[in-house]
Amino acid sequence: QVQLVESGGGSVQAGGSLRLSCAASGRTYSVTTMGWFRRAPGKDRECVAAILWSAGGTYYTNSVKGRFTISRDNAKNAVYLQMSSLKPEDTAVYYCAASINFRGSLASEPRYDYWGQGTQVTVSS
Secondary structure, three states, X not given: OEEEEEEOOEXXXXXXXXXXXXXXXXXXXXXXXXXXXXXXXXXXXEEEEEEEOOOOOEEEOHHHOOOEEEEEEHHHOEEEEEXXXXXXXXXXXXXXXXXXXXXXXXXXXXXXXXXOOOEEEEEEO
């Protein structure tokens, strides 16, 4: 089992920044990939960014490229999402996810085995 706890959500005005953190515990040695997903009201959950735990390769959905940065700290078993130039359409519940396998693409939800509880990000115009 891998436990995930997110922090860092909140409310910000458009153009502002937020940094999300996700602390992993448990069988972290088995983690292959960490991802950040979001679910906006009335929309499906989507992968915002993901990172390979060992190699560090990353994925970003097109709408956040150049604005969001995913990073990891293997020693602390943590993954971060630095969000800048935030837009109202970034408003969503953001979820941290961990994979212990290599099935599917980095952005594929079925790849992920463990999920955090989610943290709300609200961007006002």
